[in-house]
Amino acid sequence: MEKQLEELKQQLEKQCMINQELQRQNKDLEQRLQEKEKLLQELDSQYHDLDFPSQSGHDIDPEVRKSRAAVIASEPIPETLEIKCMRVKKNASETNLIVKAIQKNDFLSRLDDEQTAMMVDLLAVSSFKPGEDVIKEGTEGDRMYIVAAGELVVTQAGRNLRSLATGDVFGELAILYNCKRTATVKAKTAVRLWSMERQTYRTIITNKSKKKREQLMGFLKTSRTLKDLNDVQLSKIIDSMEEVKYQDKDVIVREGAEANTFYIILKGEVLVTKNVNGHQKQIRRMGKGEHFGEQALIREVLRTATCSADGPVTCFSIDKEVFEETIPIEHLELFDDSKVLQEAQAPEKTNPSSTLRFKDLVPVQYQEGRYQGDPVTLGVGGFGRVDLVTTLNHGKYYAMKRVSKKHIVAKRQEEHMLFEKKILKATQCDFIVGLHASFKDLRYIYMVMEFCVGGEIWTKLKEVGRFDEPIAVFCTSCVVEAYAYLHKKNIMYRDLKPENLMLDVKGYVKLVDFGFAKELVRGEKTYSFVGTPEYMAPEIIKNQGHDFAVDFWSLGVLIYELLVGSPPFSSSEPQKIYAKILDGVPKYPPYMSEAAKSIISKLCRPRPGQRLGNTKNGIKDVRNHRWFGSMNWHKLRVGQLDAPTVRLIRKGPCYINFDRFPVDQTKAEEEFSGWDREF
Numbered sequence: 001m002e003k004q005l006e007e008l009k010q011q012l013e014k015q016c017m018i019n020q021e022l023q024r025q026n027k028d029l030e031q032r033l034q035e036k037e038k039l040l041q042e043l044d045s046q047y048h049d050l051d052f053p054s055q056s057g058h059d060i061d062p063e064v065r066k067s068r069a070a071v072i073a074s075e076p077i078p079e080t081l082e083i084k085c086m087r088v089k090k091n092a093s094e095t096n097l098i099v100k101a102i103q104k105n106d107f108l109s110r111l112d113d114e115q116t117a118m119m120v121d122l123l124a125v126s127s128f129k130p131g132e133d134v135i136k137e138g139t140e141g142d143r144m145y146i147v148a149a150g151e152l153v154v155t156q157a158g159r160n161l162r163s164l165a166t167g168d169v170f171g172e173l174a175i176l177y178n179c180k181r182t183a184t185v186k187a188k189t190a191v192r193l194w195s196m197e198r199q200t201y202r203t204i205i206t207n208k209s210k211k212k213r214e215q216l217m218g219f220l221k222t223s224r225t226l227k228d229l230n231d232v233q234l235s236k237i238i239d240s241m242e243e244v245k246y247q248d249k250d251v252i253v254r255e256g257a258e259a260n261t262f263y264i265i266l267k268g269e270v271l272v273t274k275n276v277n278g279h280q281k282q283i284r285r286m287g288k289g290e291h292f293g294e295q296a297l298i299r300e301v302l303r304t305a306t307c308s309a310d311g312p313v314t315c316f317s318i319d320k321e322v323f324e325e326t327i328p329i330e331h332l333e334l335f336d337d338s339k340v341l342q343e344a345q346a347p348e349k350t351n352p353s354s355t356l357r358f359k360d361l362v363p364v365q366y367q368e369g370r371y372q373g374d375p376v377t378l379g380v381g382g383f384g385r386v387d388l389v390t391t392l393n394h395g396k397y398y399a400m401k402r403v404s405k406k407h408i409v410a411k412r413q414e415e416h417m418l419f420e421k422k423i424l425k426a427t428q429c430d431f432i433v434g435l436h437a438s439f440k441d442l443r444y445i446y447m448v449m450e451f452c453v454g455g456e457i458w459t460k461l462k463e464v465g466r467f468d469e470p471i472a473v474f475c476t477s478c479v480v481e482a483y484a485y486l487h488k489k490n491i492m493y494r495d496l497k498p499e500n501l502m503l504d505v506k507g508y509v510k511l512v513d514f515g516f517a518k519e520l521v522r523g524e525k526t527y528s529f530v531g532t533p534e535y536m537a538p539e540i541i542k543n544q545g546h547d548f549a550v551d552f553w554s555l556g557v558l559i560y561e562l563l564v565g566s567p568p569f570s571s572s573e574p575q576k577i578y579a580k581i582l583d584g585v586p587k588y589p590p591y592m593s594e595a596a597k598s599i600i601s602k603l604c605r606p607r608p609g610q611r612l613g614n615t616k617n618g619i620k621d622v623r624n625h626r627w628f629g630s631m632n633w634h635k636l637r638v639g640q641l642d643a644p645t646v647r648l649i650r651k652g653p654c655y656i657n658f659d660r661f662p663v664d665q666t667k668a669e670e671e672f673s674g675w676d677r678e679f
């Protein structure tokens with residue numbers, strides 16, 4: 001027995017030693033693997049522009065595809081607001097708590113003083129008993145909260161994440177749009193909360209921004225110097241102006257100094273004095289709506305008087321340089337791209353919609369692989385699915401977008417859908433996907449588009465990491481031409497991102513997905529919250545009203561993402577993305593060229609009026625930027641340039657440049673409300 005035990009012990013010891021040796025070998029192997037991976041990564045980063053993976057499209061479960069979804073706040077903004085909630089007067093310590101909470105929150109702290117003050121004023125109070133849910137994971141959010149007193153717990157899928165206490169902010173993204181709640185927040189003790197509904201927030205901010213613009217317009221119209229400018233030009237000046245604050249006795253303008261800025265007083269009073277025999281003599285006192293320093297905008301003069309703040313003063317100011325970039329002083333005309341655009345439109349395409357019948361379209365099937373025999377799906381977006389179809393008789397391929405009518409109604413996207421079709425139908429541009437026909441039945445609406453065989457720029461970018469400069473320049477140039485065409489027709493695109501750029505057979509880039517495009521009268525603003533978080537301009541996030549300038553902001557973001565592989569303002573949490581955008585300073589990697597940095601920083605200027613593309617020469621200034629080097633815009637327009645993007649396109653079955661999607665087993669419900677009568 002003892003001998004057996006001894007043998008067993010020896011065997012165990014032997015086994016232990018073997019295990020240890022195996023563990024050591026494993027560790028060695030792991031280390032070698034890591035080293036190999038690192039080497040591969042290094043090689044990959046050195047040769048990313050040359051290498052191209054040889055395998056065909058990946059199998060994709062639509063749930064896990066990591067392209068970025070656009071967001072939208074779809075409620076209409078009423079002109080006036082009846083505040084349903086209990087508006088509570090706050091005492092000093094409550095105000096202090098709220099302001100501190102806002103200041104320590106990533107996103108809210110970027111709002112301006114006026115918006116913060118308004119928030120303090122409008123927060124309503126609510127109470128919850130221990131155990132009650134304040135927020136339920138997965139539901140749609142409609143308000144944000146600040147903890148006034150008590151303790152709460154945050155859980156996600158039943159897992160405890162953290163506790164929240166007095167002064168903590170939660171659910172703040174919901175004041176921007178109807179996002180899904182990412183966690184459950186439950187009262188642990190009895191709690192008192194400050195809360196603000198999105199509808200309240202957006203209505204107040206929007207109406208305030210509108211009023212402010214109207215007021216500034218009124219102020220500018222009283223200026224004799226600016227009297228010859230029309231509303232569109234005045235609106236552009238407002239877009240370029242910056243708010244500046246002064247304290248009591250601050251000298252804003254000093255007599256005899258060089259002059260280069262024009263001011264409008266928004267708040268407070270300004271004293272105008274002049275030096276008379278060595279003494280400062282007061283000439284006048286100016287107040288809200290009055291302006292000074294306008295001489296500087298038209299002629300080289302030294303300041304003729306001193307203007308100083310009498311108490312705290314807020315002004316809206318514009319520098320001479322910026323003013324001249326915004327409005328051509330010599331001849332006050334807006335840019336005219338009509339000649340260029342006439343060239344861009346040629347040659348005209350014929351619209352074959354009359355010959356295309358729904359019953360003649362058949363799905364194309366995968367010819368090999370896991371999904372062999374299944375219909376080919378080219379893409380799945382937030383609203384629809386795009387399938388590859390062909391015609392029975394002449395074998396042409398089309399991309400057919402199919403969207404559930406019920407889903408459109410549920411998401412209140414009826415108008416957007418009708419507009420998307422209207423725009424695509426009216427569009428004849430080589431840089432915008434062509435629409436051949438549209439159909440509808442009880443469950444779906446369908447749009448039959450030209451098939452962009454080269455796939456998404458987004459997929460190509462993920463495959464190679466980042467683009468070399470010639471490819472990025474080429475892709476961006478195509479977008480610039482699409483913009484020139486759309487803006488000329490007074491259409492903003494509003495959803496630029498690599499996911500919405502497709503390659504045609506020649507490697508030319510086309511814009512797809514016009515779900516967020518909108519027609520806008522020049523000089524007017526729109527106040528909806530739309531776009532993809534990473535690509536959103538600061539004025540959209542701040543609900544200040546936006547226009548065509550948002551497309552130039554997103555162009556800057558696109559150039560950055562094409563060259564770097566990820567966008568300049570990014571995070572896994574949308575509120576952090578918005579905070580970064582409002583900070584507005586992208587970090588440029590060392591390998592980025594000076595020309596690229598220059599064009600990105602000019603396109604991503606926070607003030608829309610100062611943005612390249614939106615200044616006095618319009619889109620011509622973008623085309624003329626040195627980053628485009630010797631781009632031959634004419635050859636590009638007529639399709640005579642060799643596209644450097646062709647080397648990104650794989651050869652093989654027609655779906656080889658697309659990810660593969662499993663067949664859609666679901667069937668949308670029927671929808672009878674009739675919104676699609678005009679579709």
Ligand SMILES: Nc1ncnc2c1ncn2[C@@H]1O[C@H](COP(=O)(O)OP(=O)(O)OP(=O)(O)O)[C@@H](O)[C@H]1O
Pocket residue numbers: 069070378379380381382383384385386399401433449450451452453456499500502512513514515
């Ligand atoms: N003309 C086309 N040719 C080839 N593929 C296309 C075409 N149009 C769309 N696709 C593919 O289908 C995907 C979804 O299309 P689209 O973006 O129009 O749908 P959506 O539901 O409106 O998406 P989103 O969520 O961006 O609003 C695209 O990203 C692309 O991969």
Ligand SMILES: Nc1nc2c(ncn2[C@@H]2O[C@@H]3COP(=O)(O)O[C@H]3[C@H]2O)c(=O)[nH]1
Pocket residue numbers: 135141154156161162169170171172173174180181182183184185
């Ligand atoms: N998802 C998540 N939410 C948290 C966490 N800590 C606090 N919260 C808050 O819980 C809230 C749940 O609803 P939201 O997704 O609107 O916003 C969430 C956050 O404000 C956390 O660690 N993860």
Ligand SMILES: Nc1nc2c(ncn2[C@@H]2O[C@@H]3COP(=O)(O)O[C@H]3[C@H]2O)c(=O)[nH]1
Pocket residue numbers: 253259272283284291292293294295296302303304305306307
């Ligand atoms: N010289 C002068 N400037 C005035 C008077 N009232 C207001 N101002 C403003 O004071 C500003 C001082 O700088 P500017 O000379 O550029 O433009 C001047 C006017 O806009 C006035 O009576 N005389």
